[in-house]
Amino acid sequence: EPEVTQTPSHQVTQMGQEVILRCVPISNHLYFYWYRQILGQKVEFLVSFYNNEISEKSEIFDDQFSVERPDGSNFTLKIRSTKLEDSAMYFCAVTLWDYNTDTQYFGPGTRLTVL
Amino acid sequence: ELKVEQNPLFLSMQEGKNYTIYCNYSTTSDRLYWYRQDPGKSLESLFVLLSNGAVKQEGRLMASLDTKARLSTLHITAAVHDLSATYFCAVDKPNQGGSEKLVFGKGTKLTVNP
Numbered sequence: 001e002p003e004v005t006q007t008p009s010h011q012v013t014q015m016g017q018e019v020i021l022r023c024v025p026i027s028n029h030l031y032f033y034w035y036r037q038i039l040g041q042k043v044e045f046l047v048s049f050y051n052n053e054i055s056e057k058s059e060i061f062d063d064q065f066s067v068e069r070p071d072g073s074n075f076t077l078k079i080r081s082t083k084l085e086d087s088a089m090y091f092c093a094v095t096l097w098d099y100n101t102d103t104q105y106f107g108p109g110t111r112l113t114v115l
Numbered sequence: 116e117l118k119v120e121q122n123p124l125f126l127s128m129q130e131g132k133n134y135t136i137y138c139n140y141s142t143t144s145d146r147l148y149w150y151r152q153d154p155g156k157s158l159e160s161l162f163v164l165l166s167n168g169a170v171k172q173e174g175r176l177m178a179s180l181d182t183k184a185r186l187s188t189l190h191i192t193a194a195v196h197d198l199s200a201t202y203f204c205a206v207d208k209p210n211q212g213g214s215e216k217l218v219f220g221k222g223t224k225l226t227v228n229p
Contacts (some may be wrong), residue, residue: 041156042219045217048216080131102215103163104215105160106150106157106159106215109156
């Protein structure tokens, strides 16, 4: 499986603070995604990103969220003013184009704790 | 709205036994995925099922897809403790831009007891 790294592995922040979560794909991927998983719950789609543009976003991805790929490598998720309910695992996922399949490979995740 | 339902949500089984996890989804989709998640870890891709009647096997796990019934199954054969994990099915919902957002089920937490 292609490697995707995420930093930091764990982020603790105060409510109202800004956080930036980073995803570093190793290979040359096509699509990038952010998902979140609140503890003990299912995985939820946040946003997809292709060719330096948002392709799709969910209702969760409101004005407090933004994504970018500033240096053509790192893919970042920014939460401008964190809320308690933003506490979750955030996973970056990437897609490698394959003519037979289009599996999304997930990074190790960042655990965000908002106090 | 695409919905994905798994059952059971919790499954406790004895080593050596067989069992099946079910995944129903509400609308037509191109692909169905099965992922495994260990506690505190990421999601590991197990299977991608692309067409009606598709069957894939890896070790003690076998996944199948019936697109007409909108049903996928994950069958566990002769379970071993190492299979203890949470298993998620996910269905893709492609958009015009080409990306595919995955819609996940709630997951099935499997515990295999010695």
